[in-house]
Amino acid sequence: MYKLVLFFFSSAALFACLNGAFPPPCDSEIYCTGPLLHQVQKAKLFDDDKYFVDMKLRETPDVVLSAFRNLSNESPNPTVPLGKLQEFLRAYFEKPGTEFESWTPPDWHDKPKFLEGIADRELRAWAEKIHTLWKSLGRKIRIDVKDHPELYSQIYTPHPVVVPGGRFRELYYWDSYWVINGLLLSEMTDTAHGMIQNFLYLVNRYGFIPNGGRIYYERRSQPPFLTLMVESYYQATKDKEFLRAALPALEQEYRFWMENRSVTVQVNGAEHVLNRYHVLVGLPRPESYTDDLELAEGLTDDGKEQLWMELKAGAESGWDFTSRWYVNGDIHNNATLRETSTSHFLPTDLNALLCLNEKTLASFHRILGDGDSAALFDQAAARRRGAIEAVMWDAERGAWFDYNLMTHSKHFEFYPSNLAPVWAHCYSGPEMGEKAVQYLKGSGALKFPNGVPTSLRESGQQWDYPNAWPPLQHMLIDGLSKLPSEDAKQLAFDLAQRWIKTNWVAYTKYEAMFEKYDVNGDGRPGGGGEYEVQLGFGWTNGVALQLLDQYGATLTAGSRRVSSGLLLPLVISAAHMLQ
Numbered sequence: 001m002y003k004l005v006l007f008f009f010s011s012a013a014l015f016a017c018l019n020g021a022f023p024p025p026c027d028s029e030i031y032c033t034g035p036l037l038h039q040v041q042k043a044k045l046f047d048d049d050k051y052f053v054d055m056k057l058r059e060t061p062d063v064v065l066s067a068f069r070n071l072s073n074e075s076p077n078p079t080v081p082l083g084k085l086q087e088f089l090r091a092y093f094e095k096p097g098t099e100f101e102s103w104t105p106p107d108w109h110d111k112p113k114f115l116e117g118i119a120d121r122e123l124r125a126w127a128e129k130i131h132t133l134w135k136s137l138g139r140k141i142r143i144d145v146k147d148h149p150e151l152y153s154q155i156y157t158p159h160p161v162v163v164p165g166g167r168f169r170e171l172y173y174w175d176s177y178w179v180i181n182g183l184l185l186s187e188m189t190d191t192a193h194g195m196i197q198n199f200l201y202l203v204n205r206y207g208f209i210p211n212g213g214r215i216y217y218e219r220r221s222q223p224p225f226l227t228l229m230v231e232s233y234y235q236a237t238k239d240k241e242f243l244r245a246a247l248p249a250l251e252q253e254y255r256f257w258m259e260n261r262s263v264t265v266q267v268n269g270a271e272h273v274l275n276r277y278h279v280l281v282g283l284p285r286p287e288s289y290t291d292d293l294e295l296a297e298g299l300t301d302d303g304k305e306q307l308w309m310e311l312k313a314g315a316e317s318g319w320d321f322t323s324r325w326y327v328n329g330d331i332h333n334n335a336t337l338r339e340t341s342t343s344h345f346l347p348t349d350l351n352a353l354l355c356l357n358e359k360t361l362a363s364f365h366r367i368l369g370d371g372d373s374a375a376l377f378d379q380a381a382a383r384r385r386g387a388i389e390a391v392m393w394d395a396e397r398g399a400w401f402d403y404n405l406m407t408h409s410k411h412f413e414f415y416p417s418n419l420a421p422v423w424a425h426c427y428s429g430p431e432m433g434e435k436a437v438q439y440l441k442g443s444g445a446l447k448f449p450n451g452v453p454t455s456l457r458e459s460g461q462q463w464d465y466p467n468a469w470p471p472l473q474h475m476l477i478d479g480l481s482k483l484p485s486e487d488a489k490q491l492a493f494d495l496a497q498r499w500i501k502t503n504w505v506a507y508t509k510y511e512a513m514f515e516k517y518d519v520n521g522d523g524r525p526g527g528g529g530e531y532e533v534q535l536g537f538g539w540t541n542g543v544a545l546q547l548l549d550q551y552g553a554t555l556t557a558g559s560r561r562v563s564s565g566l567l568l569p570l571v572i573s574a575a576h577m578l579q
Contacts, residue, residue: 025281026215030061031153032286036068041289043085048531050167050287053216054096055089057151064092096169099154103140105162107190114185114545118552126504126557127548130513130541131186137162137536138191139169155213157201159194164515165536170213171198173222174318175539178471180229182542184236185549196233196246199226203249208256211315216286220279220316223350226253227357230364244368250361257354263346263405265391272387274351274403278343279312291530295337313342317350321529322463323455324415327406337461346403348392349417349475355384355426385426393427398435414443414456416472423479433483437491440476448519450502452476452495462529467516469526470543473499477547493554496547500555503544513540 025032031053040052057064071080071088080088112131118124140160145152154170161171162179176195183192202209209226211217227250234243261275282305284292292311296304314320327341362377392400394410399418401410419436421427445452451468458465473495480492505523506514515537516526525533548555 024219025283025286026218028061028153028215029065030057031214032216033283034065035072036065037286037289039080039085040089041286042079042293043082044290045082045086045089048167049289049291050531051096052089052093053153053286054169054214055093055153056096056098058092058094061150067092099142099145099152100139100169101142103138103160104135105138105160105188105191107188108135109187112185112187114549114552118548119554120552120556122557123500123504123548123552123555126507127545129507130182130544133513133536133541134162134183134186134188134191137165137538137541139163153214153216155202155210155215155218157198157213159198160191161195161198161213162191162538163536164534164538166515166534167531168212168534168536171195172212172538173199173209174225174471177225177229177232178474178539178542178546180542181232182538182545184232185545189233189236192233192236193242196226196229199229200246200249203253208253208260214287219281220312221256222316222318223353224253224257224357225353226250227360228353231360234364234367240367243364247361247364247368250357250364254354254357254361265346265403265405267390270390272391273383274346274387274391275354276343276346276405277313277316277350279309279316281312282306282309284308285312285315288530299338307338307340310340310342314340317342317347319454319463321461323457323459323461324402324411324413324417324463327404335459341406344405345411346391346405347417348388348400348402349420351384351388351392352400352420352424352426355381355388355421356424358384359426381426385428388421388426389428392421393432395435398432398439400436414445415454416445416452416476419476419479422483423475425479425482430484434485434488437480437483437485437488440491446491446495449498450519450522450524451499451517453519460528462516462526464528466519467526467528468499468502468519469516470499470540474543474546481550493551496551497555500544500547500551501558503540504557513537513544515540 030036037053041049046052068088071084075081115124115127118127138160141154141156145154146156149156157171162183163169164172164175176199180192180195199209203226206218208221209224211220211222230243230246230250257275261278262273263276264271264273292308296307299307310325314325317325319325321337321340323335325342325345326335326339327344328335328339358377358381362374362381365371365374365377388400391403392410394401397412400421401412401418404411419440422433422436427433440446444456451473453465454467454469454472455464463469477492477495480488480495483489502517502523503513506512506517506525509523512535514525515534518524518526527533
């Protein structure tokens with residue numbers, strides 16, 4: 001049995017959403033909901049739905065909405081003719097990107113010290129090129145966004161940012177953890193500091209951090225990495241005053257997750273509080289509007305709302321999308337994206353991350369001399385560790401598994417997140433970590449030459465086989481490297497070598513860093529999901545630099561010959577996409 005701190009989906013809850021008890025994606029009748037958004041997205045004027053909701057208004061929302069109503073009234077049909085709709089957009093909208101001004105990080109310089117630790121000449125030269133990419137990914141928001149926020153979907157933040165790249169033109173939450181770690185290695189401390197200040201600003205404004213820097217993300221978050229960003233910065237600078245100033249916002253974000261994303265679950269007669277992803281907005285995602293509409297075709301109104309809530313929760317998880325969130329995924333092999341029920345799972349990695357946040361907040365209070373507050377967070381971490389072990393740990397299999405709130409059972413499929421408590425060091429005995437190593441070895445996930453796949457199921461979704469994602473590789477490698485056994489440390493190095501070679505071969509072929517890679521093909525970017533593979537790429541760069549820093553003395557590019565081959569059509573436009 002389980003109880004919810006909020007309430008679970010019911011017909012009453014859905015009725016409440018329909019009648020305004022739940023908030024829309026945001027308050028904009030242009031970017032988030034309403035007939036204008038519906039008609040433009042349904043017309044499929046752009047290859048990517050995100051393009052429209054990133055466009056700037058030329059006039060105030062009232063003027064634009066009035067003009068659209070007049071246009072609709074002129075038409076004998078409910079739908080505005082395509083040609084007139086295109087004319088309307090040209091008259092009242094500007095293309096995405098005008099919200100930024102040209103900016104190069106002033107703290108970038110060409111020879112950061114970590115490069116000296118990379119023994120392999122080819123890898124060192126490559127690391128220099130990755131380091132240079134920070135300049136092309138830097139963005140500064142124009143002051144006009146602050147002065148006239150009603151004209152933009154962009155959320156104003158006071159400091160420049162390094163964005164992921166490609167269609168992701170704005171800051172993104174969990175991506176930025178690996179970006180910031182890479183920036184700190186690149187000795188771009190001021191840029192990293194500014195990015196963290198932006199996130200603190202967002203917490204103070206919203207009470208949490210939105211998924212990304214757009215108003216259509218205002219009702220959902222992403223995995224809460226801000227506390228770890230602050231820790232990375234503190235370790236690099238030892239700036240106690242920065243830590244003291246940041247701490248209230250970190251605690252406010254922690255309260256958001258505990259008050260709005262927590263569940264009390266009963267296992268073996270004991271109650272445990274754990275967290276999940278959960279977004280109570282029963283409308284299509286504005287940036288993926290037609291995808292969500294088409295996926296929900298044929299469902300009842302209640303069914304559509306529930307699916308759209310679950311898709312938003314999937315986006316909040318960062319794993320958008322994956323068979324991991326199919327509530328019947330381990331029963332029906334033919335399950336599809338319609339089976340997505342993200343909020344019905346207690347995820348291992350989210351809870352491991354919150355455990356690490358609790359431990360880190362305790363350490364911050366100790367650094368600042370507040371022993372009582374440190375003890376409270378120590379107790380919270382201990383409670384969570386016990387809950388994770390009671391609800392998610394499986395001693396026979398030797399790993400931790402997502403807990404399905406519908407079936408009251410663990411979800412036993414392989415995901416790298418099954419070892420997230422190792423990365424967070426959120427477990428009670430050393431034997432658990434070593435069991436997890438054996439679990440990984442026996443899982444079948446290590447047989448691929450180019451990384452650990454996100455799952456072993458090929459669903460067509462991008463957070464599944466055959467894709468491997470940089471943050472998951474890093475969390476796995478980092479966790480294994482901190483275990484006491486030489487076996488675990490050697491496995492960490494082997495995985496780092498595989499991943500670096502995968503990234504390096506891809507760069508040699510395409511002169512690009514990708515957001516994800518295929519575990520089978522040498523240097524092959526990943527695929528699947530709702531959009532083409534993206535270039536840039538912030539967290540890929542950050543993970544590569546961290547691994548080159550950690551293992552630079554022994555990593556090698558190898559003698560593998562790289563065929564120039566035919567560049568992907570997408571890569572031909574790489575320079576354009578990075579602008």
